[in-house]
Amino acid sequence: MRLAGCVVIIDGMKDMLGRGNVISADEALRLLLKGLPEKLPDKIRIPIEHALGMICAEEISSSEDLPHFARSTVDGYAVMAEDTFGASEAMPAYMTLSNEIFMGEKPEIVLSRGRVCKIPTGGMLPAGADSVVMLEYVQNVDETMIEVLRPVVPGENVIQPGEDVRKEEIVIPVGRKIRPQDIGACAGIGITELTVYKRLRASIISSGDEIVPAGALPVMGQVRDINSYVLAAMLSETGAVPLRKGIFRDDYRVLLAAIESSLDDSDLIILSGGTSVGTKDMIAKIIDDIGDPGILFHGVSLKPGKPVIGGIMGKVPVFGLPGHPAAVSVCFDVFIRPVVARLSGLRERFGGHPVNVIKARLAKNVSSSQGREEHIRVIIEEREDGLWAIPVLGKSGLIATLVKADGTFIIPLHINGVEAGEVVEVRLF
Template sequence: MAELFKALTVEEARAVLTRYLPTKKTVTKVPLLESLGRLLAVDVRAAEDVPGFDRSTMDGFAVRAKDTYGASESLPAYADISGEVLMGHMPQGKVGAGRAWRISTGGMLPSGADAVVMVEFTEELDKKSILITKAVAPGENVVRKGEDIAAGEIALPAYHRIRPQDLGMLSSIGVTEVDIILPIRVGIISTGDELVAPFESPAPGQVRDINSYTLFGAVAACGGVPQYHGIVRDNHEELRNVLEKVIADNDMVLLSGGSSVGARDVASEVIDSMGEPGVLFHGISIKPGKPTIGAMVGDKPVFGLPGHPASAMVVFDLLVAPLIRSGEYSVLEKDIYMDYPLQAEIVRNLHSAAGREDFIRVRLFLREGRLCADPVLGKSGLIATMVKADGLAYIPAGKEGVEAGEIVRVKPF
């Protein structure tokens, strides 16, 4: 069992958990329209060029670009109209010297043409001839064959999370089914004798359960499948019986409350009794969120999150969310900056203990064109501080605070 509150850094906690995380992923095939938000299990390659032909991006006339060189309003180029491209059909003919074909947006470029003159830069003399008042370069107003994606190219890589635009890419190459990694099922338990369900009226000394609902939403937002398993009292036997079932039915378990050191906090002891390797750490050097339990029961991560709502959400973001999204922790510097992509000017002095990473709830606003971050002050037990905040500002462990006017990295909610 891990020593109580021998606090690890976030990086150390991730490294400890990584040693035990499962490497094998469960894969299933789903229809394309059911794949949104899911992780691809394998690379998807294009079997053909997209588009499969040179096509116009404008309404106008398909021409040989060199026939328009030097054209202007004062000295237009002349061209005979010798054909028209019908939408959805291959042009039957060729664009010769001094010739032009009518073409609509998306039409297939006729043989011999290498550019399209926009209709705005033409003047029809009659039904058989036009004047061109602006020159075009080869390839202008044209999408080339394979310009969107070439045959054999990887359209989407494995472990890519499918977005709306990706559905369009896959449909363009004729993909109607994809292999995805099954989303992680996450069991959620709240512990505490003081907790009651939201539909109950709290008696003196009781509060409604907050964390189960914030965590349920957080899991779903990350692409996981949350499973709510209710409130469990601070009783060793009751918690063990519930936890045993929840671990069996899910890929990961989040247990909020009961991670602090106290006579009635039994979570760490119960989790450690569930199976090897058990509790790997109890405490991480951050604020808020220090009293966090990280464990593995077999190949399933189990987290004991602090009972304070803000603390639980911060720890979820640092340790849980990456595993739900991708099944692993990234060590790439670029991904760290992607997590906290904004740079903002902090508007007040903030103290931070040496050797501790701080995550400050902030409101964001613009001041004279600069993005500013105003700390939302309040205890970590107050859910309102998270509601009022627009994001989290990060203060690294190497600093002992920040002064007003300093630039901090911010992750927007």
Template sequence: MSGREFFTARTLAEVLSGFRPVHRTPAEDVPLSAALHRVPVADIPAPAALPGFARSTVDGFAVRAADTYGASDGLPSYLDLLGAVRMGAEPTVAVRPGGCVAMPTGGVLPAGADAVVMVEYTAETMPGTIEVTRPVAPGGGIVRADDDIAAGAPLVPGGRPLRAPDLGFLAAAGVTSVAVHARPRVAIISTGDEVVPPETVNLAPGQVRDATASALAGLVVDAGGEPIIAGIVPDEPGALKERLAAVVAESDLVVVSAGSSVGARDETAGAVAAIGQIWCHGIAIKPGKPTLLAECSGIPIIGLPGNPLSALVVFGQVGVPLLWRVAGCEYAPPQPSTRARLSRDLPSAAGRLDVVQVRVRDGVAEPLFGPSALLSVLTRADGYLIIPEPATGLDAGTDVEVVLYR
């Protein structure tokens, strides 16, 4: 890659909309108990209507709505109590004109009834006679047999991670296993002669423990993937190409944590270009500009900066959406966020998206600064805010959205 090509950076929006690898993980069946946050391969249809029968949503009395019209405190309607419905049992009594049936919440609506009047608006004035002081419209106090879902309609959509209420809905429909995309296998390669394993006790001068791989693995797990720590590759000609060729064959996404020098970046670009096709080398984002995106046999490859903070920030912005896409989700689920007031002026350069780490206290966002080689900035942060490309900065007191770390 030439210097001119490297500094022709793509915007983050261009990357997210333009770099769209087609690879998806295969389908697998998982039990409902293991399906949380997994991505269904297709819409899951309802085997039958839900709830499957007309039922009461309140404690009260099943009635014909017409028998309550005009009822008031001063002029109540009087209905004959014909019986009661038991929970979990089919009604043994029907509602006839001028009559009512006692109902528990969730009970099956008896034949002849088209509404349930709440018990708060009734009183038993004498044995077998119910006084109604409030009218109810047809359909009031009940859900019909297919109000929750019609037979054959999608219970949950494909391509969206399953949430806790989705699991409850599937269980209510009797769906106990789900066809979902397999968890993406994400190979994480570290590079550099100075990088040594975290378990190294005594560091030689110039050596650094591999912090980035462990942190990236955590981000991968958090996004539903399975990290594969593919080791540290020395700065030797051909070594990275050989390692890439090996891991691409068994991975759904490959991440390379490269050195920060121009030579290291060129080595990564050369190794990737030898086995695949580079889509871009440079993103207009700070931190994280020297980021490479490529494909090899449909498998996306991300070349990250060597500095840990830069690598983690850019992986959160680019790698996590890619991971979700490979897992069958078109768009990454939104992260939790909060609104806060900026504590100080934040300068920025137009044409570059800035990701600024912040600490949030009492509704105030305080920016945190430090060299991109220092992970302590991230560990002190509660989240981050984004200064968009067109802006030249944000003024103190600006209301900002802070994306929170979980």
């Protein structure tokens, strides 16, 4: 597929295929998301203890009321509220003590009028009682009698049957990323296994005739593989399983074979490396040759990350990332993270509002070209007057700038720059 609907043309520069324009990051992401298959991941059943961070694939509802009996929320005395009406310190209500109630036991007695039972927090109310007077508002007269100093209303200090979770109430919706309290709620209603979506599998195919493995000793002209490690860890953070397929030569047939074999075991393919125009063009050609629809965009008005390639091959999205580590990180945040979220079955909360963000004042002016979304790496420094964001200088080809930085802020497409002192939203790594 050749690109339709290019939106932002920047300063007359040609894209890498010489098509004369590149599109905005928003438009590129829109094309990608529109082209993704509707298919959800396979499901798997797991114990709730292992469900943290997984995406729920079934609607969880309760087969019973929680709690299934009326419980006291305080330490005190179970009463019929009516017996306490009008009670005050000046005019206490005198009540007769019945048997104490013990935790975890069903009270044997039926409370008759004018009588109370001592009850612990969490204890079951006896029949005949509808409320609990807190210990603080009771005085002991003798071993069989107490004074109630304040009235209670019916239901006071009591959790009613089904008040926490009603029978058949939906507790966890499909698409929720499971949090600790979700696991707790399952335990509470007796659900010890959950059906979740399987983790996505993402292949990372490194290419570049200059790339050697991290454990190798590079000779002159060679460098060690950095990006496949960064990508694998970023994928792990999203909950996906990274499959590092290895380092391949920049050769049409070699890379075609690597990509085709990954189509079988991957929900997503990321090509890393290929920094030069010739290699980029070859990767674009491979994606378009596999097709259906093939390339969706090649070149985006994004810095760093401009030469990024995005496409879909059948049901599998594919990315050709620039070789610079900073560009890899930005392209991951802008394109791969939302694609992984969509494919994983996650139903997004807060309209995808970015989290893990802190505000800081920019320590120096940063300029940006209009017509380009720019991601600026910053160090966060805590000074006496609050947090400051200090731009990290250095080329995007350096991994060290990413290591020094604490996060990035974005200068949007149509903004020229940000002045020192302005507050920016820094998305932390």
